[in-house]
Amino acid sequence: MTENDVVISCRNVWKVFGDRPERLAPRLTAQTTAEDLRATGQIAAVRDVSLDIRRGEMLVVMGLSGSGKSTLVRCLARLLNITAGAVTVEGRDIGRLTETELIDLRRRKMGMVFQSFGLLPHRTALENVAFPLEMRGQDRRSRIARAHEMLALVGLKGREGYFPRELSGGQQQRVGIARSLAVEPDIWFLDEPFSALDPLIRREMQDEFLRLKGMLAKTIVFITHDFDEALRLADRIVLMKDGAVEQIDTPERIVMAPATPYVAKFTQAVDRCRVIRAGAVAQPVQGPPPEGTALPGAETLHALARRIVGDSRPLIPVADARGGIAGVLDRQAALDLLLGPVA
Amino acid sequence: MKGRSLPEGGRVALALLMATLALVVLRNLLPDPLIRLPQTLILPFADWINAVFAFARDDLGLMRVTRAFSDVVEVCLDVTANLLYGKSRWPRLGPIPWVVIAASAAVAGHALAGWRLAALAGGTFIWIAVMGQWKWAMETLSVILVAAPFSVALGLALGMLAWHSRRAERVLNPILNIAQSLPHFAYMIPVVVFIGVGPKAGAIVTIIFSVPPMIRMTLLGLRAVPAEIIESGRMSGTTRLQLMTRVRLPAARTELLIGVNQVIMQSLAMVVLASFIGMPGLGQKLLQLLQALKIGLSVEIGITIVLLAIVLDRMSKAWAVRQPSHHDEGSGWLQRHRHLAVWAGLVGLGFALVTLHPYFAVVERAQALSMAGPVDAAVGAFIDMVSPVTDWLRWFLITWVLIPLRDGFLWLPVSAVLVFLAGIGWAVGGPRSALICLAFFLPIALSGWWDRAMITVYTVFVAVTLALLIGVPLGLLGAARPGRARRFLLICDTLQTFPSFIYLIPVVMLFGVNDVAVIAAVMVFATVPIIRYTIEGLRSIPPEIVESAQMSGAGPGQILWHVKLPLAVPTLMVGANQSIMFALFMVIIAAFIGTQDLGQEMQRALSSTDVGKGLVLGFAVAFMGLMADHLLLKWARGRGT
Ligand SMILES: Nc1ncnc2c1ncn2[C@@H]1O[C@H](COP(=O)(O)OP(=O)(O)OP(=O)(O)O)[C@@H](O)[C@H]1O
Ligand SMILES: [Mg+2]
Numbered sequence: 001m002t003e004n005d006v007v008i009s010c011r012n013v014w015k016v017f018g019d020r021p022e023r024l025a026p027r028l029t030a031q032t033t034a035e036d037l038r039a040t041g042q043i044a045a046v047r048d049v050s051l052d053i054r055r056g057e058m059l060v061v062m063g064l065s066g067s068g069k070s071t072l073v074r075c076l077a078r079l080l081n082i083t084a085g086a087v088t089v090e091g092r093d094i095g096r097l098t099e100t101e102l103i104d105l106r107r108r109k110m111g112m113v114f115q116s117f118g119l120l121p122h123r124t125a126l127e128n129v130a131f132p133l134e135m136r137g138q139d140r141r142s143r144i145a146r147a148h149e150m151l152a153l154v155g156l157k158g159r160e161g162y163f164p165r166e167l168s169g170g171q172q173q174r175v176g177i178a179r180s181l182a183v184e185p186d187i188w189f190l191d192e193p194f195s196a197l198d199p200l201i202r203r204e205m206q207d208e209f210l211r212l213k214g215m216l217a218k219t220i221v222f223i224t225h226d227f228d229e230a231l232r233l234a235d236r237i238v239l240m241k242d243g244a245v246e247q248i249d250t251p252e253r254i255v256m257a258p259a260t261p262y263v264a265k266f267t268q269a270v271d272r273c274r275v276i277r278a279g280a281v282a283q284p285v286q287g288p289p290p291e292g293t294a295l296p297g298a299e300t301l302h303a304l305a306r307r308i309v310g311d312s313r314p315l316i317p318v319a320d321a322r323g324g325i326a327g328v329l330d331r332q333a334a335l336d337l338l339l340g341p342v343a
Numbered sequence: 344m345k346g347r348s349l350p351e352g353g354r355v356a357l358a359l360l361m362a363t364l365a366l367v368v369l370r371n372l373l374p375d376p377l378i379r380l381p382q383t384l385i386l387p388f389a390d391w392i393n394a395v396f397a398f399a400r401d402d403l404g405l406m407r408v409t410r411a412f413s414d415v416v417e418v419c420l421d422v423t424a425n426l427l428y429g430k431s432r433w434p435r436l437g438p439i440p441w442v443v444i445a446a447s448a449a450v451a452g453h454a455l456a457g458w459r460l461a462a463l464a465g466g467t468f469i470w471i472a473v474m475g476q477w478k479w480a481m482e483t484l485s486v487i488l489v490a491a492p493f494s495v496a497l498g499l500a501l502g503m504l505a506w507h508s509r510r511a512e513r514v515l516n517p518i519l520n521i522a523q524s525l526p527h528f529a530y531m532i533p534v535v536v537f538i539g540v541g542p543k544a545g546a547i548v549t550i551i552f553s554v555p556p557m558i559r560m561t562l563l564g565l566r567a568v569p570a571e572i573i574e575s576g577r578m579s580g581t582t583r584l585q586l587m588t589r590v591r592l593p594a595a596r597t598e599l600l601i602g603v604n605q606v607i608m609q610s611l612a613m614v615v616l617a618s619f620i621g622m623p624g625l626g627q628k629l630l631q632l633l634q635a636l637k638i639g640l641s642v643e644i645g646i647t648i649v650l651l652a653i654v655l656d657r658m659s660k661a662w663a664v665r666q667p668s669h670h671d672e673g674s675g676w677l678q679r680h681r682h683l684a685v686w687a688g689l690v691g692l693g694f695a696l697v698t699l700h701p702y703f704a705v706v707e708r709a710q711a712l713s714m715a716g717p718v719d720a721a722v723g724a725f726i727d728m729v730s731p732v733t734d735w736l737r738w739f740l741i742t743w744v745l746i747p748l749r750d751g752f753l754w755l756p757v758s759a760v761l762v763f764l765a766g767i768g769w770a771v772g773g774p775r776s777a778l779i780c781l782a783f784f785l786p787i788a789l790s791g792w793w794d795r796a797m798i799t800v801y802t803v804f805v806a807v808t809l810a811l812l813i814g815v816p817l818g819l820l821g822a823a824r825p826g827r828a829r830r831f832l833l834i835c836d837t838l839q840t841f842p843s844f845i846y847l848i849p850v851v852m853l854f855g856v857n858d859v860a861v862i863a864a865v866m867v868f869a870t871v872p873i874i875r876y877t878i879e880g881l882r883s884i885p886p887e888i889v890e891s892a893q894m895s896g897a898g899p900g901q902i903l904w905h906v907k908l909p910l911a912v913p914t915l916m917v918g919a920n921q922s923i924m925f926a927l928f929m930v931i932i933a934a935f936i937g938t939q940d941l942g943q944e945m946q947r948a949l950s951s952t953d954v955g956k957g958l959v960l961g962f963a964v965a966f967m968g969l970m971a972d973h974l975l976l977k978w979a980r981g982r983g984t
Contacts, residue, residue, distance in 0.1 A: 079574050099583075107580030118575030122593040122667060131589075132579035161669040179579075 007187060007219045008053040008076055013085035015071050015243075018042030021083045028084045045071040047243040048085075058213060058220040060230040062266075063240035069223045070115060072240070073189050076221065077110055078102060089187070107136045111185030113193040115223075117172045119164040119179075125151060125171075126160040129179045136183065143182075150178035153208075155201075169196040177205075181212075190222045194229065206232060227270055239263055251275050273302040273338050281334070282318040282327030290328060294319035297326050301338060308334050359766030359777075366759035377758040385791040389955030396536065396954050409537045416489060416550070417543050423485035424542075428478050438481075440704040441472040443693035448654070450689060454682040456661035464658065467650040475711020476625070476647050483624035484651075486542060486617075487610045490549040494606045497550070498557020499599070503587070505558065506565045515558065522555045524924060524968035526931040527616050528945045529961025535620055535952050545622030549613040556605035564598025565591055600663035607655050612842040615648060616932065619949060625651075629844065630935075638722050638852045639715030645848045649841055656840040722852055729853075737859045745805065745858055752801040757788050760797075764970070772977045783970035787963045796963055798940035803926040803967075806865035810922055814870040815915070818877025819903070828878050835875040843868060843929050851936060861933040868929045869922040876918025880911030916979035923971045927964050 014028045021042055028048070037044045045068045053059050061069045074080045076087055078094045087094050089105065097105065111132075119128050126147050133143035151160055154174040164172055173196045180188065194202045206229065213220065213233075224230055230237055231251050239246045239254065239262075246266075247259040255275045258264035279297025294317040295304055308316065308331060316334075320326035336342070366373065375381070399405040421432035429438030449465030471480045505512040530552050531544075538544040568591055576590035592599065618626035625648055632641040670679050677684055696703040702710060726733075761784060768780035787796050821831030846868045847860075854860035884907055892906045934942025941960045948957035 074574070077578060079577060103580050103582060106578055110578060112575070112578040114571045114575055116569075116571050118569070118571035120572060120576070120590060120594065122596060124669065131576075135580045135585060158672065161672070163667050163669060165666060166669060176575075179575075183580075 005055050006052045007055045007057075007090060008221075009088045010049050010051050010076070011086045011088075013046055013049045013072075013075055013087060014044065014083045015046035015068075015075055015080060016042045016044050016083040044243050046075060046082075049240075049243075049245050050085075051238060051245065051248055053219055053221065055219055056217045058222060058233055058235045060234035060237045061221065061223045061240065062225070062227070062230055062237055065225075067240040068243035069240055070191050071243075073112075073191055073221055073223060077106075077112060077189055107132070107183065109186045110189070111180035111183060111187070112189040113173075113176045113180045113191060115191040115195070117164070117169075117176045119172055119175055121164055124161050124163055125156060125167065125175045128164070128175055129182050132179060132183045146182055147178075150182050151175070153181070154178045154205075170198060170201060173197060174205075184216070186218060188218045188220045190220065192223050192225065195225070202229075209233065227267070228274075231270075231275055239266060252277065252280055256280075271302070273305070274300055276301050276337065278304055278318045278329055278334075279320065279326050281337075282329050284327050285317075285325060289325050290315050290317050292317070294325060295329065297321070301334060305338050308338065353770065355774075356766050356770035359762055359769055363759050363763040363766060366756055366762060370754070370756055370759070373756055373758070378756040379793065380757055380788050384789065386789045388786075388790050388959045389953070391955070392958050393953075393955035396533070400537070406537065413538050413543050413547055416493065416546050419489040419493075420485065420542060420546055423488045424482070427481035427485045427488075438705065440693055440697045441468065441477055441706065442696055442703045443690050445469050445472065446689040446693050447686060450682055450686040452654075452658060455658055455665065460654075460657055460661060463650075464654050467647075467654050470650060471647055472706050473712055474643055474647070475706055475708055475713070476628075476644065477706060479623070479625045479628050479644075480647060480651065482542070483611075483614050483626065486546045486549060486614050486622065486624070487607065487655075490546050490553065490614070491603070491607050491610050493550045494553040494610065495557055495603055498554045498602060498606065499561050501554070502558045502561020502602075503565070505562050512562070519555050519558060520969060521962070521965050524927070524965040524972070525961045526928055526942075526945070526964050527552065527613060528619070528931055528942075528949055529957055529964070530613075531617070531620050532945075532949055532952060532957030532961075533954050535949065536954050540621035542622055544620050545614060545617035548617055548620065549610050552613040553606040553609035556609060557602040560598050560602030560605065561595075564595030564602070567598060568594040597663055600659070604656065604659035604663055607659050608652070608840055611648075611652055611655060612844075615842045615844050619935075619946075626844065629848075633847060633851055633936075636851070636856075637715070637719075638848075639717075639719035640713075641848050642718050642722075642852075643713065643715060645845050648845055652840045652842060653837060656837075726853070733853055737854060737857070740859050740862075741857075745862065748805060749798060749801050752797045752804075753794055755797070757793060761785065761788065767974060771974050771981070776973065776977055779973055780970055783966040783973075787966060790959050790963060792941060792944065792960060792963055795939070795941045795944055795960075796967070798938070799927070799930055799942070799964065800967065802862060802865060802930050802938070802940060803923060806862050806926050806930075807869050807919070807922050809862070809866045810869040810873050810926070811919065813866075814873025814918075814922075815877050817870075818874045818881070821874065822878045822881035825882075828882055831878055832875060835871050835878075838871045839875075843925075843932055846929070847933065847936065856936045858938070860936055861930070861938050864933050864936075865926050865929040869926040872918045872921035872925060873915070876914050876921070877911065880914030880918075881907055883914065884910045913979040913982045916975045916982075920972055920975040920979075923975075924968050927968050931964060 016028075016037060018037075018041055032044075032047070047068075049072060051059075061072065063069050071080065075082045076089075078087070078097070082095065089109075094102065094105070120131065123131065126144065129147035129150050130143045133146060138146075148160065151157060154177055156171060156174055156178070159167065159171065162171075164175070167175065173193065177190075177193055180190075194205055197205060210233065212218075222233060234251050236248060237251055237254050238248045241262055247254060247263045249257075249259075252275050254263060255267050255270055255272055258267060277298055277300050278295045281301070282297065290313050292313065295307060297318045297320050301308070308329070311331060314331050315328040316331055318326050318329050366377070370378065376384075421430065422434065424430035424437075425432045425435060426437040426439055427444075445465050445468035448468050449461045452464035453461035471477055501515065505515045530548050534544050534548040534551070538547055572594050573586065573590060576586050581590060614622065614624065615626035615629070618624070618630045621627075625644055629641055629644045629648070632644065693703070761781060764780040764784050765777040768777035772779075787793065818831075820827075822828050846864050850860045850863040850867065854863060888910070889902060889906060892902050897905065930938070930940060931942035931945060934940070934946050937943075941964055945957055945960045947953075948960060
């Protein structure tokens, strides 16, 4: 398998809520607007979404509240049946899976963290985490051991016997995360998984998350409202508005080359230097490359700020991943980006 | 309506009410068919129902099905009867000594809700044993012990069916509405036809009677499970069955257990009444004693029934609200299962006591305590003291209020009543409600039981009016302070758990066996919900509204009259609705102390096992209740709570 093969693919996916939306299915085209549907008393939560998610990729879904993020993810997991279009997972149209096949897919491949946790109130934290394993028919001893391990991973050692109602919101969320990881899913859906955590733990979980991601090569769909979080974690970002995709691109391009005015507005407040990597703004070398040490191209300008300020060369060389010279950075332009243009 | 122009619907309603007035005023000029429906219009509903039943029984072989079911029930009954009071049937282990049962009840009480419930539960069983009522109480309990699980299982199954399929729900819903407003006796007659009389029939009628609330709570609980919990279950790879048994049902635990609580309370109410179809136990004893006017002894039985009701209610409610909580790290088996250990110890101790003295196994009749003598003496003295008043009151009420009122109700032409109800319906909810009222009341006229029905209406009318006159002021008094309101509500809650039969004891004691006693019993029973909902209504008023009225300079009286009462009225209407339902149930039960209404006919139908007649009468009562329910709730909703 190549690095780039597609795990999940959506083709013109629609999800319409209302009475008997399936009647509408044949009439939904890219031109249908939310207003058209609202006039008939239906709500289009997902509108004509097409996207591909590659193996090992981390796709972050962003958008305002009510823009259809959770609904989109539910369609990918077929928790909701889509109104029109097709979702394929590993080459199989999940709309056509039989119930047994779908259950099997979820037991082996998928994990999900829910926005409001979705813990079973009558089971302890440990039993909640062990639940998917139990459904899979794993024997008691090994699933308990695995659940202990997972709870320790999310920092809940000692709380195994607590019931959800006895845990704080952040702790419940961590139980949810542990549960979704228990089956070692290849595809991992996370609906605002860190929203209930305090900044300290959130940061820790993000680090842990990046580590896991590097280690396990999972395909991840991650919903968040927090742009910084998205920038830290995302390979690509999907920006949604009223159920439709506004732009799907790398964080850098979302910030630097917004496809629509809406995206531009959405990313307005983002500190560009935290996004832009030195490699991306480097110009091709003309003539002999400047002397001295090169800046690593994969770092953001923000991370390199001290070195750029301290460097006196007008053109600073930038190294690519293999150590060769990728280009040169115009120091003045970089300083303008970092500090704002001279008044 | 002063000065305001009437809306369209109001004008029609007014016209209908004027027509009523005209019909009443001109009554003596009306042609006969408008006063009472002519015999040719009376439809033989009873014959039709009997034909259907005969068909079901003989041709469809329903008899065999019911017999098979009742045989299963009988086997279970034999087991509990053997264990609880030593009936000589398999497994021939019983009777369990009363000390053991009392200790078990106390431990269960403690496990569920702490020391107070432990004392109440243990104390109740000690009382029962010491007063020599053990066998009767165990006869009653042995039936509940069998009937309640059957009801719960049936209710769960039907509730899940209704949840699963819209169509099933649409079929079940109206059936449940009628079932929950059918008086107890209406259930008994078909059961007597299919099963006969005795404990088996008592158990079956109890099972059927207690199912509806379980169906409702199952449906409610399954609907209320948060979507994300179900989705998380599905993402864990559950099959449909796993999702139901391991996610949906456990997550609906509280609602389901409240359903269980309602089943238990309904079972107790029915088991006590099932004495009318030969069910032995506390109910039968009470019935005999009341009929023989042995007040002291019936008070003793009454106390037992009340205590049992409170214990069963508190225990099952405590079970419902109990939330699981974790055990401390590293606690041993004994610490985790403290109650089990204590229970085992106490059971051992109980059996040891039994070997010391047989008193601890069975209290013989001669050893039983009784307070009937002193109670009779005290009641006698009390009656002697108040009898001048009560006798006068009885005479006054009967001669000057009740009989004239009853004659008045009977005097009303059928046409006037129907037009009046249509008018009220129209005023409350437009043409739809008018039609609904007619649909409920016209069949009563067509059934040929009009006069009996009017006597029932009159009894309920008088009782509920009195209940309002007494209940609303009591509610106002109760709501005056928060602490007092809580106490009042607790008392009301407790009173509502008593089987209706109990309310007959004090009124028979005071008034003897006559019309006034019936009205008094119905009234007392119907007052409880009024008090309760008056308090609830007043309590739920947002404090800001009262404060703003105070700032406008309104005095306490003005605030009560212009602010609080109007705001509390919609809630109060819900109370009045419940009050009418209770009154209808009670009127029918009170029949055996002498009434001439539908209840009396129902008793006759019961003794002659006339299913058709019994069900027609039952439906008549249910329809009255459902009509009142529709009108009051529609109106309360229109007022916008
Ligand atoms: N079951 C449903 N029935 C009807 N409408 C729904 C349903 N679920 C979602 N919607 C509607 O679909 C739209 C998208 O909802 P969704 O939950 O996907 O938003 P979201 O982007 O996840 O928002 P948030 O950030 O607040 O979680 C909303 O307008 C919502 O009202
Ligand atoms: Mg969401």
